[in-house]
Amino acid sequence: MDTIASLFSFITTPVSWIIVQFHKLYGAVFGADTGWAWGLSIVSLVVLIRICLIPLFVKQIKSMRNMQALQPKMKAIQERYKSDKQRQSEEMMKLYKETGTNPLSSCLPILAQSPFFFALYYVLSNIASGKTVGVINESLLDSARQAHIFGAPLASKFTDSPGKVEALQASLTDVRVVTAIMIIMMSASQFYTQRQLMAKNVDLTVKTPYMQQQKMLMYIFPVIFAVMGINFPVGVLVYWLTTNVWTMGQQMYVINQNPTPGSKAQDQYLHRLLKGATARGEVRSRRKRNVVSAIVAKGPDRNDNERRFISGLAKAGFAAQADGNVAKSDTAVADVEGSAAHKRQQPKRQTKAKRHTAGAQSGAKTSGDTDSEAISLRKEAPQDAKPKTAGKPAARQQPKAGQRKGQQRPKHPSSKK
Structure with a gap:
């Protein structure tokens, strides 16, 4: 040394x-x-x-x-x-x-x-x-x-x-x-x-x-x-x-x-600037007006912090001007509300239990409609029509290949036999 x-x-x-x-x-x-x-x-x-x-x-x-x-x-x-x-x-x-x-x-x-x-x-x-x-x-x-x-x-x-x-x-x-x-x-x-x-x-x-x-x-x-x-x-x-x-x-x-663009310090700085501008209705400091003017000039190239700043001004009824000041603007409020109204809403994902319950209810409803249809068909059938196997116990039919066991639902009259 x-x-x-x-x-x-x-x-x-x-x-x-x-x-x-x-x-x-x-x-x-x-x-x-x-x-x-x-x-x-x-x-x-x-x-x-x-x-x-x-x-x-x-x-x-x-x-x-x-x-x-x-x-x-x-x-x-x-x-x-x-x-x-x-x-x-x-x-x-x-x-x-x-x-x-x-x-x-x-x-x-x-x-x-x-x-x-x-x-x-x-x-x-x-x-x-x-x-x-x-x-x-x-x-x-x-x-x-x-x-x-x-x-x-x-x-x-x-x-x-x-x-x-x-x-x-x-x-x-x-x-x-x-x-x-x-x-x-x-x-x-x-x-x-x-x-x-x-x-x-x-x-x-x-x-x-x-x-x-x-x-x-x-x-x-x-x-x-x-x-x-x-x-x-x-x-x-x-x-x-x-x-x-x-x-x-x-x-x-x-x-x-004078924080770095995109940093946490810039977010805090713009939050303070937004609070002061909306409270007073103007940007008093020349240095702060230069900051706002630079944000306006960026247009679509703004970072997330700067977009939040412009959006915050619009929600408060203000619009940033090219000279770095802010002015009252009803159009800015309407744009914010319009964008919120037309925002695409994603459907909420249901849990497995809710999907199962909804499927069961849908199946029950379909089954009920089919049974009602079968009852109405029996009522419309002629009274003198008697089954050929009257008086004899009905023989148990064996299900065909690929057919479910148990009682089968009646077919619609228009369907082919």
Whole structure:
């Protein structure tokens, strides 16, 4: 870690200068040698860096959405050219070029932060060793070595020996308790940030290997940070915990205000938008009007969330306009009622017992009709017609082949004998 940090020593001067300027500000309030003054200086450094990286963060969000949308096409290319890796790579690059997608854009914020992270690590390592670095002179070095955050020196690590911790005027127990808590918080914030992205801001209708990779990273990244965290000074843990919390809050805002189409977050956002639009009869925010306008422009290409939004407006008596606002519309209500009336009703499937009962009743009805018909035929027969076997017991007839045993039903007069 020290070797990697030394590679970024060329920016230790600007990083140390920023920290010193914030230290002067907070030192006037909390005291120059306090952990609050030095700790808040590191926090302010993170905030300043993240504000400067907001354009890269926006680009990262767009790149991640484009990658999610391209996953089905990428999978089709991989299956089509699975035996030709070179052609597969060429088609992938062609797809990226046509859609204007850069796979590395999602890593830009982390890559941009890396020099500042390692420069801060280099500064704190020199403070722990009692060496001046950047614009931090002897007096600032002594002040930084005396600064403690909840009893742990700013430059101490979880893996420091008892002798090194005592040289910084602290106890080994305090250092390990504070660093362990900060490592757990750092890993937990990293896990929650990734989980928030996967649970709310991913199009659930697209099932691709990309989603499986993101789920794996959701569990791998916290473990990596936990393992690396035991070698970080307390000041670096403050830096990384602050940047994780910033990322979590920034991502939460983006998910709530500009969710991915087809995601759970979009469904929740459109539900809030529908509730506000129907209650006030208009869409007041310009950004929200742009959202409604984009949904109207999609037409039949809307996803399920957007169809529910348009249907909800129609049920409330409103129709979305091309300019992003809503207007009263009786036609929309009639269309919804008409579509509901003409909706095809599928017959309910009866149970086996009900089907058996219905069949038995139908058979009984048929049998009853046949018996009534036979009785009427006997009444219409002439009175003088006597059977040839009068006075003699009727001989029991043997059923013919294929004929049922027992008493047979009388045949209709029109039937052939």
